[in-house]
Amino acid sequence: MSKEEKLKCLLTWATDNDAYVDPRIEFRYSEESGISAFYKSDSSNGRIVVKIPEKLILTPLDAEKHFGIVSGDKDGIDSTTLLKFYLIELRRQKSDSFYAPYLSSLPGLREIGSPLGFSPPELELLNGTNVYHGVQSKLQGLIIDYERGLKELGIENLKHYSQMDKVELYKNIILEVNSQNCESYTFGWFLWAHLILTSRAFPYKLVNRDSDNQSVMLLPVVDLLNHKAGAKVSWLGNKDSFELQIDEDPYGEAGLEIFNNYGPKGNEELFMGYGFTIDDNEFETLTLSLDIGSVSDDLTEALRKNEWKISLPKLEDYTYSVHDSLDSTKTDTHQEDMIIEVPNKVVFVCNNDHLLPDGLLELFSFMSKNDDDQYETLKSAFNGLNKLKSALDTKFKGKLEKLTSLPESVIFESTKLDENFEESYRQNYLNVKSYKKGQLQILKKIKGEIKSTEKQLLKKFRKQLITIKDILKKEESFHSILELFKLDDYSVEDMNKYDMELVVHAWMLKSVNEDLEDTISAGWIKQEFEKGVTESNDPQFIEMYEESIGPAIKNSPHLFEGSHWTLSDFLKIHTIYERNSYEKGSTLEPIIIQPTKMN
Structure with missing residues (x-):
């Protein structure tokens, strides 16, 4: 069945089951951009609306009912992991599943475009970047989640993915997801389910106020709309349905694309979680993951004595991070808390509005202090700026500027494993190029801000x-x-x-x-x-x-x-x-x- 036919089946299935798709919307498929939504004709009757009834929404509750297990219990399986296994189960049911038209319309692992599905040679194009290291740690974490989930559900673990090197792991993943049938709960399909959720899911709390903040759901048809930062949309949910309202242009012209809005996201988050990047992204971010284990005890003591004013970020402050590895900390270190314990690792996210996030300069100043200093000094401030510049150079210098294509021989060999490799590689290469360009641009801005801060100090304290x-x-x-x-x-x-x-x-x-x-x-x-x-x-x-x-x-x-x-x-x-x-x-x-x- 062609992509166009699958799209038609999805829309028919949805409307036959009480979904409302505004007649002014036309969904189209193209090789370049996949499925997109457009104004079918000039709109003059107010907001565009897509409404999905409760019975079409895939939720953690559906997964719990199927497996006969309550997610979120202490030491048990979490709701999102359980939903991933439920997606695999629906794939295993094939056409027997009520959701078959929806499942068949979803993109394959390589089509999604996330670096989590990159081949080892493709991943080397990202060597030295945050995403490169994030992929390694994220895959390790997903394998652990997968194995824990199998154990919790009483499913036999047929392969030991954690013992595979990256080449063997990729080969197994591709062979599993490219097979015609999803017969078993393999890690390849678990990774596919993970990326379906990161790229398409919505907060479950929108329709179930009692759910936790981490639970998500899938909304057929609604998830077909592409992302545009700043697009004016409304998400309205209750226990019976979810409604998407397009508020941006009630008088849209025929042929113009209609967008959803995933929120202000940098390319690092979009690339890892959604599989695409945006050139000249105004919400671009550069993530600084810092190992501060050597000073964590001293800093903890200084904060408890209220000698230094440093507000360290928490990892959960960010909607998604390539650094959410197994040992990432979620310890609160704000000084107004009664108990302060500084973690061994902190993550700062720099963006155009906050090139030097709160606490970053103060932390580097602390790391540059004299041993007996009990407060921040002008000397520690200047040396902190130097130390930050040096850290940025060590981490990124020479690693964002260069990008070479894969040799044709590598592409040829990869095609033997995956016949569609070359097509997906071309798009992956463009996304890598866009991502590295954006990282380099914001890195230059950060260095400029450091230089400006230094000049201000030189002038103020001349x-x-x-x-x-x-x-x-x-x-x-x-x-x-x-x-x-x-x-x-x-x-x-x-x-x-x-x-x-x-x-x-x-x-x-x-x-x-x-x-x-x-x-x-x-x-x-x-x-x-x-x-x-x-x-x-x-x-x-x-x-x-x-x-x-x-x-x-x-x-x-x-x-x-x-x-x-x-x-x-x-x-x-x-x-x-x-x-x-x-x-x-x-x-x-x-x-x-x-x-x-x-x-």
Whole structure:
């Protein structure tokens, strides 16, 4: 039966069973976009309406009745997993099922287009992205859900999917879902059922107010409409029916497509859950999954003492995430809670409205603090920005720009397993390209926002900062020492990292030997020094002293007034430098920061 014939059977079945499909709607199938809804004629009679009666809606209650089990019991099977098994059962019943016309109209696993159904070579096109890692963890989680479900339903587990490598797993999945008959409860069909729900399901709460927030349902015909962000629609439900009203254009012209609205979703969510992407998606997101296990105990203690103001996100704050793996946390860490426990993993979702989500900069500032800091400082804020930039580069640099096509030999070999592989691959490739482009665009915006934040801090706290330009411009007496290092004619732009660090350390050491308050406010450096600072044991700076500072003192002792010019003094200065500085920009120019508490 052709796609067009299946569509016709679905609509006939629905209307024969009391569904109302507005006569101004025309559903069409095309190879390019699948099934879409259009205005059949110029609309002039108000809202477009599609109404589905209760008997056509596939719900968790139907699954519970069939299997004789109540979902949601403690340690039992959840309602969504049970509904997946029910979809498999309906496939097994074939034409005997009341829902057969609906089931036959649903897309196949590869037709859906989610990366969860990608072949291993296709998945490599996404290597280095969030989706690539999300697929691995999601498949593991689904296999566990599948095996638990089999056990709960008393169904024999015929294959050990968890022991398969990704090549063997994909081969088994494709062979299972491409077979003419769905004879058993295989993981391939479980994955298909999972993607049918993620791409087509609606909240069950719309028709059953007593259901939990996680339960979903399937709405035949309604789920044929494609998504358009911002489309004006209304979802109206009660225990007897569900009604979709198209509010966007009551006077639509013939031939224009009619859309549903899944909500504001980025391409990461659309790609994984729905199998498509949108070019230049205004709701694009970039997900940052951070392992903070190394600081979680310290952060927990700091939050309990109310020393730091950090609001960490919860994974369930997001409608869907490629990071909802087995060990993802759902621990509340907001400070108004009585008990605060910071998880080992947090997920931040950056979008165009919140390029730097609440808590992100504060978290990186905390990770950049001095060990004994009990509050956020200007130094930790600057270094937090640097640490965030570095984390973004480590995670994404060079991984979003490049995209190469699969070799023809790989496509040919894949076609032996799945004769329709090439057709689905072409669309998958376009979605990968669109997804990576969107990720790169928002990554650039995030980096721009970090740079802008840094500039604002530099301007706001200029008086608390000491730069090399300040030293070169205001400390004329220091130029005699610079001559010994052959740096007196240098500007900051001419210096390498070693030169800049030498200048800063030598000047800081000079500031504890002389009163420089008339030129640069550096009294705090002397105060820090006199508190009794621990010597650094960094071999790089021991070598710097022995190669540069020591010989200069020996050759021109008259330029070095005061008694604090020893190696020990120099290493104490380096400790002060490490505690009160950050490196700016690509040149890594060292900026000295006066100890300053942030609000």
